[in-house]
Amino acid sequence: MTKPLKSSPHLKSQLTTDQVMRLVIFACIPAALLMYQFFGVGVLINLALAIISAVTAETAIVALRGRSILAALRDNSAILTAVLLGLALPAYCSWWIPVVGSVIAIVIAKQLFGGLGANPFNPAMVGYVVLLISFPVEMSQWIGAREFTDGSPGLDAILSNASIDAWTMATPLDAVRNLQGITYNELVASDPQLSAGIIGSKPFEAINFAFLLGGLYLLKRRIFTWHAPVAMLVSLFVISLLFWSGSGSDTNGSPMFHLFSGATMMGAFFIITDPVSGCTSRRGRLIFGALVGVLVYVIRAWGNYPDAVAFAVLLANLSAPFIDYYTTPRSYGHTSSKIIISSKEDA
C-alpha cells in the first residue's frame, strides 16, 4: 500500500504545495493572455525562456546540493517564480535577460538560502531587481501596446537583437514622473496609451484588472487571506490621495492611477501573498501589506526607477521576521503573546 491512510473520506484534504503553485500559475493566465494581446509574442518568449532556464537552474543546483531533483521540480515553485518574473519583464528584451534573471532567482535567492520555504526574499523579485539595477536601459524599454504603434516587432527583430527603439514608449508611470513643464491633462492628450484608458493607460489598467481577477479567484479558493492585499491597496490609495496635487505638472498621479498602473495588482495578489517571504500572523500581514503600499508610493513618486513594487516587496520581506515577532497572536489560555515568547526563550 503506497496510499496514505485517510480516516475521514468526507473531509477534503488541504491543497498540497504543488497544487497551490499550479493554481497560482493558472490565475496568471488571463493577465498573460492580455499582455500577449497588447505587447505581442515577446511576452510568450520571455515566459518560455524564463521557465526553461528556471527549471534547468533548479535541476542543476538541487543536484549540486545533493537533494532529490524530482521532489524539487514536482512542487512547481520554480515554474511559478519564472512565470512571475517573465510577466514582469518588458516584452522583446534581449534573450539573456529572462535567462539571467531566472538563474539568479532560483540559484541565489532560493536555493542558496535553503530552498523553498527557507528563502527570506521573494525569488522572482530578487531576480527582477538584480536585472533592473544591472541593465537599467534594457529593463526600462517597454514597447507601446500594438494598437498604438505601427504593429509590433516580429520574430526576426528579436532573433537579430535589432534595436526595438522604434516601438518603445515611456510607460505611463515614467511619463507621469517626468512631466516636463506640461500638466497631466496635456500629457494625457499627447500620449495615446493614456488617453485611451479610463483611469490610467489602456494596456496597463487592463492588465491590472486581469491580475485583480486572478487574485480574487485565488482568494476565493483560499490560497491566501485577504489581509496583505487589502492592506497594500488601501495604504497605497490613502497615501496617494494625501499627496495628490491635482493634475498640474507636479502631480504624482491620482489614487486610481496608482492602483491600476505598473505592477500594483500583480504585487498585491501574486507577490506579497507569498507565504514564505511574507508575514505569517494576520495582524502581521496587515502591517506587511500596508508597508508595501506606502513604500510603493514613496519609491514611485520620489524614486528614479520605472516601477516600485519589487523594491518595496524586498524591503518589506526584510522586515517580515521583525513584524512577525511583535505580532505573535495570543494563544488560548495565555493572557498575552509575550508570555509565549519569553517561555520559548526559557525552554
Added chain:
Amino acid sequence: MSSPSYGQIGVDGLWRNNPALVQLLGLCPLLAVTGSVVNALGLGLATLVVLTCSNIVVSIFRNYASDAIRLPAFVMIIATFTTCAQLVMQAFTYELYLILGIFIPLIVTNCAILGRADAFASKNNVIRSAWDGISMGTGFLLVLLVLGACREILAEGKLFTNMSLLFGDAASTWEIQVFSTDYPGFLVAALPPGAFIITGFLIALKQYIDGVIERAQPSEAVIKGSKRVRTTGDIA
C-alpha cells in the same frame, strides 16, 4: 608558549586563517574598493605595508605597553603607519589616492590589522611578527585582487583597466578585453551587493577546495582493536 614555525605562519596567513576568507575581517574595504584590479591592488599594498610595519613596532614595544593601555597604543602605532601610507600615495599615485578616498585613512580601523597586533605581534618576537604581517597582508591582498578581477570582468568585460594609475604610463596598454565590446555589463557586480555575493562564492570555493584536500589525504590508520578494556574476545 610555543611559537608556530615560519612555514605555519605563512600557510596561516595565505590560506588556512586568511583574514578575508576565514577570519572575515576587514570586509569594509574588501567590499567597497574592489571594483577593479587597480583599486584592489592599491589598497591591498597599502594594507600590507601598514600591517607589516605595525606588527614590527608592536612587537618591539610588546613588553613595555601594559595590558590596560595596549589597545590604544596599538591603534596609535597603526594610525602612524596609515598616515605614512596615505602621504606616500598622495605624493606618488595621486589619482588612485583620490579614487580610494576615505578608505585609505580607514585602514586604521581595519580589524585584521588590530587583530594581528593583539593576537600575534604582542606575543611574538620581531622577526616572526614581521613574517606574520607579510603573510597575512599578502593573503588579504590576494583576495582583494581575485575579487577585483571577478568584479571588473563581470561588470565591464575588461581586465586591468587604468593600471597606469599605479604603474605609470607603461601600464596603459595592459588592458585586456575579456568579453566582446558589446558585452552589456553586469552592473550589479560593480555594486556592494555584487561584492557580497562574489565574496560568498569565494568563501564557498575555499571551503570546497579544503574539503577536496582533506578527502585526498590518506585518513589516519584505524588502530585495530578496541581501546576499551575487554574481558572477553580476542585482543589484537
